Amino acid sequence: MRGLFLMLAWLTGAGGHGLDLGTLPAPATGVEMPSAEAGADFHSLDHTVTRLVPGAKLTGARYFRLGQSLGFQPVIKQIANLALEHKATPVSMPARRPGYDLIDAWRVNAAAGLAVVMAPGNSGHPLVAYFALKLD
Amino acid sequence: MPNASISSIGGETGEGVARALSLQSQQDSIGHWLSLDGRLTGVSGAGSGEPARDHAGLGLRLEGAAGPVARAYRFDAHSLWDKDGPQRDDIQQDAFGDCYFDATMAAVAQQNPGLIQNAIHYDSQSGQFSVRLYGTDGKPQTVHVTQAEVADNIARHGSSTADNSGKDQRIWPAVMETAYAKMHDSNPADGLDQGYNAVINGGWPRDAMQAITGNKGSEIRFSQSWFEPKNMALDIMGRKVDAALAHGRPVTAWSVPEHGQSWLQKLLGIPAKQDGLADNHVYSVDSIHKNSQGDWIVTLRNPWHTNMGVGEGQDSSSPTIDVPLSTLVDTGGLEAFTAGPAR
Numbered sequence: 136m137r138g139l140f141l142m143l144a145w146l147t148g149a150g151g152h153g154l155d156l157g158t159l160p161a162p163a164t165g166v167e168m169p170s171a172e173a174g175a176d177f178h179s180l181d182h183t184v185t186r187l188v189p190g191a192k193l194t195g196a197r198y199f200r201l202g203q204s205l206g207f208q209p210v211i212k213q214i215a216n217l218a219l220e221h222k223a224t225p226v227s228m229p230a231r232r233p234g235y236d237l238i239d240a241w242r243v244n245a246a247a248g249l250a251v252v253m254a255p256g257n258s259g260h261p262l263v264a265y266f267a268l269k270l271d
Numbered sequence: 272m273p274n275a276s277i278s279s280i281g282g283e284t285g286e287g288v289a290r291a292l293s294l295q296s297q298q299d300s301i302g303h304w305l306s307l308d309g310r311l312t313g314v315s316g317a318g319s320g321e322p323a324r325d326h327a328g329l330g331l332r333l334e335g336a337a338g339p340v341a342r343a344y345r346f347d348a349h350s351l352w353d354k355d356g357p358q359r360d361d362i363q364q365d366a367f368g369d370c371y372f373d374a375t376m377a378a379v380a381q382q383n384p385g386l387i388q389n390a391i392h393y394d395s396q397s398g399q400f401s402v403r404l405y406g407t408d409g410k411p412q413t414v415h416v417t418q419a420e421v422a423d424n425i426a427r428h429g430s431s432t433a434d435n436s437g438k439d440q441r442i443w444p445a446v447m448e449t450a451y452a453k454m455h456d457s458n459p460a461d462g463l464d465q466g467y468n469a470v471i472n473g474g475w476p477r478d479a480m481q482a483i484t485g486n487k488g489s490e491i492r493f494s495q496s497w498f499e500p501k502n503m504a505l506d507i508m509g510r511k512v513d514a515a516l517a518h519g520r521p522v523t524a525w526s527v528p529e530h531g532q533s534w535l536q537k538l539l540g541i542p543a544k545q546d547g548l549a550d551n552h553v554y555s556v557d558s559i560h561k562n563s564q565g566d567w568i569v570t571l572r573n574p575w576h577t578n579m580g581v582g583e584g585q586d587s588s589s590p591t592i593d594v595p596l597s598t599l600v601d602t603g604g605l606e607a608f609t610a611g612p613a614r
Binding site: 212215219 | 363364365366367368370424426427428429435464467468471472528549550551552575576577579580581582586
């Protein structure tokens with residue numbers, strides 16, 4: 136019976152998760168950096184999240200260095216569409232300054248969220264990080 | 272003469288001054304006072320308000336030798352667009368989620384650049400730009416955009432290419448986007464965060480068309496009656512888009528997620544067909560034509576200035592993409608075209 140339910144959920148899309156950090160598509164031209172090797176410039180992105188997303192605690196992270204200069208919208212759009220598809224809701228960030236703080240975040244369920252942050256990086260290779268969040 | 276400024280002076284002397292101003296503008300976002308013989312005085316305010324004569328209608332008013340001063344600003348009429356006027360390629364959506372506005376600006380720049388040229392005026396005395404936009408009631412509003420607000424838009428990675436090129440050129444999208452945000456800000460004196468937040472989290476193509484042209488335009492959607500062959504319905508749709516472009520109407524395309532897989536496709540592991548467009552996005556329509564097989568092909572321009580990051584298997588660094596109209600209809604990836612007013 137449970138198997139039938141799971142199959143129905145899969146067929147209707149209701150059971151699809153799709154917002155697990157590990158399954159999110161990498162940004163275009165992004166080369167993933169192992170967390171342990173990510174330097175201080177990457178970890179400044181951690182601070183951006185904790186500074187701007189009220190009550191957020193980081194529970195996971197993926198870091199990327201882009202192969203070319205790319206705007207925030209091309210980086211964020213696929214994730215934003217996935218979030219929309221999974222009925223995740225945008226997290227309000229009152230302290231975010233549009234354009235200066237390149238971050239979007241969504242509440243995936245009552246206690247979990249997802250954030251994408253970008254920073255210019257050096258020599259035209261922007262840094263991007265995806266974060267799994269624990270939210271209040 | 273609208274949009275004339277010190278940098279639009281013809282002749283050797285004027286061009287020399289313009290070059291001096293341009294050099295200065297690379298260094299500083301704040302205006303300086305400059306005597307017309309090209310010497311930077313560094314004095315603020317002296318003699319600016321007493322023009323003596325209009326010099327050959329070039330928009331520059333000269334004073335006597337003792338006090339010929341005018342203020343040089345980082346941005347002026349010369350910074351707005353190239354000699355060919357506003358171009359669709361002047362748009363590069365970076366940080367803000369206002370594709371609906373950026374794509375509409377691009378469509379208008381392609382089809383009716385004069386509308387944009389007539390909508391933005393530069394005041395060389397104040398250094399401000401005035402922008403005519405339209406409210407939701409269809410009434411025109413004049414929004415004044417300061418030098419600092421333009422610089423702020425560029426620093427925020429707004430819709431111009433100035434933040435990408437590092438050059439204060441072709442800034443009209445920054446000026447217009449700033450005006451649009453300012454129109455939605457109840458207290459611009461404290462910065463435009465509120466206004467930007469109101470317009471950069473998505474919007475409707477028809478609202479942008481209304482704001483820029485004063486006319487919401489009309490939507491072109493696929494429509495097929497029960498007795499009508501699909502090819503005929505597609506042909507009617509293609510002809511409507513073609514006619515709109517031929518009449519100088521700016522046209523945008525609103526993309527949405529393709530139809531998901533059917534249960535049978537899922538069962539068989541067949542992926543849903545993708546159209547190559549970013550979903551929930553707005554493109555400007557460059558052109559439409561019939562290919563040798565008789566299929567309508569639409570050329571769409573991504574306001575991102577690239578098609579990297581779309582993630583539907585056709586990423587490319589080109590800002591344009593050709594898509595068969597039938598693909599847009601079959602996949603359900605097109606919500607509607609929006610065609611604005613004719614020239």
